[in-house]
Amino acid sequence: MIEMPVIDPEKCDGCGVCVDVCHCHALVLVGKIISVNTTQECDWCTECEIVCITGALSCPFEIVIE
C-alpha cells in the first residue's frame, strides 16, 4: 500500500486550497472535509501540507539509515 499524506479531519476547515494545489488530484473535498485517494502519481511534493493553514494535512517523512 503506497503511503499518502495524512489527514486530521478534526483540524480540516474545508477551505479546499490543498485540492487546488495537488498536482495528482489525490485530494478531494467530501462535504466540508478533505479526503485522500491513493495514487501512485503522488510524488510527496508536500505542497498540500505547505498551504494547509490549520495543520490538517501532513506529509511525514520516514527516516531510514541505509
Added chain:
Amino acid sequence: MAIQVDFLKKTPYFSGLNSAALDSIAKLIFEKKVERGEIFLLEGESDEVLYFVASGAVKIFKTSAEGKEQILSIARTGDSFNDVAVFDSGPNLAAAQAMAPVILYGVRKNNLEAIVRDYPKVATNVTGVLANRVRYLVSLVEDLSFKHVMGRIAKLLLEYGGSETGAGQRLTQQDMAAMAGTVREVVGRSLKVLEEEGIIKLDRHRIVITDREALKKVIEAPS
C-alpha cells in the same frame, strides 16, 4: 466580478475602516486570475502592483544565479505581497508563482498612494504589516546566515533514523523545523543541500541516509 468588501475588511491593510471607505477603496482594486504553476511576478522587474490573495496560495521565492530556489514565504488567503516594490518604487524583490488556481486583488501604486493619503488608518495598518514582514525576514536571515541549522538537522536525522523501513519515527518538515529551531523553508533547503552532497537521498516519503559518516561530519562542522 465585484471586489468583495467583506474580504478587504479582513485584510490587515484595510482592517478598522468603515463600509463607506471600503466601498471607495474597492473601486481602485482590480481582480486577476492566475493558473496553477504560472509565475506572474518576476524578481528584478518592475510591476508597481500590490497584490492580495483572494483565494488559493502563492509561493514567494528568490532564485540564485545557480538556479537554486529559496522560498521566502507562502501567501495565503488575505495575505499581501510585493509591498516593498510598490512603496519604494524599486524592482520586485522576489518572484511569485501560483500554487493553485489563484484569484488576486491588485492595487496599482498610484491608487495605493491615494488610499493611504485619504485614509490615514491604512498608513498605520501598512506600518504594522511591513514591521511584521521585517521581523519574519530578519529571523530567516539569521537562520540562513548565522546558525548552524544544517548541523542540527543532520543531528535529528541521525537521532530519528531507523535501520529498516518503518523503524524510524516519522517527521514532517514542520516538525524538523520546530526541533531545529528554524523555519520550514530552511529545512527544505537544508535537505536539498544534503541530497546534492550525496549524504541523503529523498525517496518520495523516505529520507534515506546514504552516508552516515558524512552526516556526522556535518554535525561536527563549526558553525
